[in-house]
Amino acid sequence: MAAIESVLKENRVFEPSEDFKAHANVSGMEGYNALCEKANQDYEGFWGELAQELITWKKPFTQVLDESRAPFYKWFADGVLNISYNSIDRHLADKANKTAIIYEKDDGSSENITYQQLYERVCRFANGLKSLGVQKGDRVVIYMPMVPDAVVAMQACARIGAIHSVVFGGFSSGAVKDRVQDAAAKVIVTANESVRGGKNTPLKATVDEALKDGDCTSVEKVVVFKRTATEVPFTEGRDIWWDDLIAGQAAECEPEWVDAEHPLFILYTSGSTGKPKGVQHSTGGYLLGAMVSMKWVFDYKPDDVYWCTADVGWITGHTYIAYGPLAVGATQVVFEGVPTYPDAGRFWQAIEKHKVTTFYTAPTAIRSLIKLGADLPKQYDLSSLRLLGTVGEPINPEAWMWYYEVVGGGRCPIVDTWWQTETGSNMIAPLPGAVAIKPGSCTLPLPGIMVDIVDESGASVDQSNGGFLVISRPFPSLLRTIWNDDARFQATYFPEELGGKLYLAGDSAHRDEKGYVWIMGRIDDVLNVSGHRLGTMEIESALVANPLVAEAAVVGKPHDVKGEAVVAFVILKGDRPEGEDAKRIAQELKTWVAHEIGKIAQPDDIRFGDNLPKTRSGKIMRRLLRTLAKGEEITTDTSTLENPQVLDQLKHSV
Ligand code: WT7
Numbered sequence: 001m002a003a004i005e006s007v008l009k010e011n012r013v014f015e016p017s018e019d020f021k022a023h024a025n026v027s028g029m030e031g032y033n034a035l036c037e038k039a040n041q042d043y044e045g046f047w048g049e050l051a052q053e054l055i056t057w058k059k060p061f062t063q064v065l066d067e068s069r070a071p072f073y074k075w076f077a078d079g080v081l082n083i084s085y086n087s088i089d090r091h092l093a094d095k096a097n098k099t100a101i102i103y104e105k106d107d108g109s110s111e112n113i114t115y116q117q118l119y120e121r122v123c124r125f126a127n128g129l130k131s132l133g134v135q136k137g138d139r140v141v142i143y144m145p146m147v148p149d150a151v152v153a154m155q156a157c158a159r160i161g162a163i164h165s166v167v168f169g170g171f172s173s174g175a176v177k178d179r180v181q182d183a184a185a186k187v188i189v190t191a192n193e194s195v196r197g198g199k200n201t202p203l204k205a206t207v208d209e210a211l212k213d214g215d216c217t218s219v220e221k222v223v224v225f226k227r228t229a230t231e232v233p234f235t236e237g238r239d240i241w242w243d244d245l246i247a248g249q250a251a252e253c254e255p256e257w258v259d260a261e262h263p264l265f266i267l268y269t270s271g272s273t274g275k276p277k278g279v280q281h282s283t284g285g286y287l288l289g290a291m292v293s294m295k296w297v298f299d300y301k302p303d304d305v306y307w308c309t310a311d312v313g314w315i316t317g318h319t320y321i322a323y324g325p326l327a328v329g330a331t332q333v334v335f336e337g338v339p340t341y342p343d344a345g346r347f348w349q350a351i352e353k354h355k356v357t358t359f360y361t362a363p364t365a366i367r368s369l370i371k372l373g374a375d376l377p378k379q380y381d382l383s384s385l386r387l388l389g390t391v392g393e394p395i396n397p398e399a400w401m402w403y404y405e406v407v408g409g410g411r412c413p414i415v416d417t418w419w420q421t422e423t424g425s426n427m428i429a430p431l432p433g434a435v436a437i438k439p440g441s442c443t444l445p446l447p448g449i450m451v452d453i454v455d456e457s458g459a460s461v462d463q464s465n466g467g468f469l470v471i472s473r474p475f476p477s478l479l480r481t482i483w484n485d486d487a488r489f490q491a492t493y494f495p496e497e498l499g500g501k502l503y504l505a506g507d508s509a510h511r512d513e514k515g516y517v518w519i520m521g522r523i524d525d526v527l528n529v530s531g532h533r534l535g536t537m538e539i540e541s542a543l544v545a546n547p548l549v550a551e552a553a554v555v556g557k558p559h560d561v562k563g564e565a566v567v568a569f570v571i572l573k574g575d576r577p578e579g580e581d582a583k584r585i586a587q588e589l590k591t592w593v594a595h596e597i598g599k600i601a602q603p604d605d606i607r608f609g610d611n612l613p614k615t616r617s618g619k620i621m622r623r624l625l626r627t628l629a630k631g632e633e634i635t636t637d638t639s640t641l642e643n644p645q646v647l648d649q650l651k652h653s654v
Helices: 004-008 019-023 028-041 043-054 081-087 089-095 115-131 148-160 175-185 202-215 243-248 283-295 317-327 347-352 363-373 397-407 486-493 536-544 578-597 623-627
Strands: 099-104 110-114 139-142 163-167 187-191 193-196 199-202 221-225 238-240 265-271 277-281 306-309 331-335 358-361 387-391 414-417 451-454 467-469 501-509 515-522 527-528 532-536 549-558 563-572 605-608
Touching: 019 043, 028 043, 028 139, 028 536, 081 089, 081 148, 081 283, 081 317, 089 115, 099 115, 099 148, 099 347, 110 115, 115 148, 115 243, 139 148, 139 175, 148 163, 148 265, 148 317, 163 175, 175 202, 175 265, 175 277, 175 578, 187 202, 199 202, 202 221, 221 243, 238 243, 265 317, 277 578, 283 317, 306 317, 306 347, 317 331, 331 347, 347 358, 358 467, 363 397, 387 397, 397 414, 451 501, 467 515, 486 501, 515 527, 527 563, 536 549, 536 578, 563 578, 563 623, 578 605
Parallel strands: 099 331, 139 163, 139 187, 163 265, 187 221, 221 238, 306 331, 306 358, 358 387, 387 414, 563 605
Antiparallel strands: 099 110, 193 199, 265 277, 451 467, 467 501, 501 515, 527 532, 549 563
16 A cells, blocks of 8 residues: 555656657657557558558558457458568578577576577477477477577477467476466477576476376477486487487478468466466567567667566567567577576676666566665666666556666666556557656557546546556457457456457556556456466465365465565364464465465465355455455454454464
């Protein structure tokens, strides 16, 4: 609540400097307004021209937007392209020797990969995948560390028209299994181990566990990248080393030309039910969103050194590492490590070393670095920086000011980018040479993105009121459906209650007198822990799968570094545990959740009771649980409660 209140009182405004404005891709509010005006007057013409200008088409499209099966919108549907061609091949004529990727390894050493070298690596691996029988439309799960080869694997899939599904390397075998099964993946690409913060973590062993007992019948091959010297057991006939797969493969591979609507990838994300949703993205519209935002929001210039610190396991790593920067021909840093190793100066040291100009990270990382070493940026030369970005959650103004002054030297605009796995690319963010910035606000929608804030009936709310954040016109990079679940797609994102035509983002927001958007939080049972999206139901399902647990309810509580922390209220099948017993079982349950989903979902705080607070009709009163989680007194009426005595028990964390 403290964070929200300080945001509401925030009134500092930072105009773009004359210098920044003079060189920006979109300059001044005149520039921004002109683009918005164009989009308002001729929406399809606006997007159609951008798609022609920015994308290299094998066969041009004749229709921009097809709304005949709304909300299953199609963009540029008869256009034919390949996104790997757009990311790499088209740069070879004049940028073959330009560095595409600076691989900043965990141990502090680095390696440069040119566009020519990237081309060859992608082609070899694409040919390797083909040799395994992977064809257009087949699904490939990628469960990799943050090495350039993860990008190579994604680009190789795209090159041959295979659909990748990247699973974050921090997820457990249970999560890998669910995703492999849902997408019926034919091949898994993994590594023997990942290396982060000086520590090796097994990945191949986790894949083995996901595949044991013949649980994933679709999987024919597992390709294993050798990141460390550690030997791993191989299953005869199924497993193959990456190096053996590419040995002897040609360094050229004709791209598979696909329709603009061909699915590029599936990426699972949490929603309000227990089962993660396979967000399915297109090729053409997705690429356009990535490129337009690189140009407008990141103000991309050919001599930039761009660094997005995300992992390719998340949408940010897809759009702003694997595709966007390559599509515009940028030089980018791909970082394998963690922000705090060898110390909390790692980011600043790497910015100095590679002369990074554009740096994009998450508020949670900024907060933890302030905590561990607020003065460390001063020890490095950060003068190469010209633009900073944040993503994943609202940034509190204190962290924003530190980022602006201490990291950016008061000279770099901060682009606070609001978007989602589902939107594919930035939706609300300042165009840094045009829009004045305010700490804590993602400011104004990108030109062509029709954002509104509405009430329960879908009607726009007055300026001063908060409401549901929606996008009222389809846009190119919007998800196309949920993999294998059109009905869930329609019900979740285009609900009938709002008229069936508005894209419901799942966030609440309000606008100030200048039309600036301030994100207030989620409207569903989704938590945002360190910028990672977690469904409370997902964690509850994991907990009740434990033989000791009868019932569980999960809520979030504010946390000064993570944004939100997971609190689990647990009812055991046996007696309510106390003392040492309670401690031991709580630890067991934490480990259990880490094993079922991943460490990121592990509850911070576990509380045991004889029951959960329920109404007489048996409904769990989550509102009360949220109050208890925060350690606040319950002052509201509890007379509808069946069992008020449990509230006392649930006050205490173990
Ligand atoms: C949710 C989407 C977009 C890539 C990372 C997260 C929250 C995201 C911001 C921001 C306030 C933000 C929203 C959104 N969120 N960016 N700049 N300000 N909130 O993607 O995992 O799909 O999560 O993250 O709640 O709905 P995601």
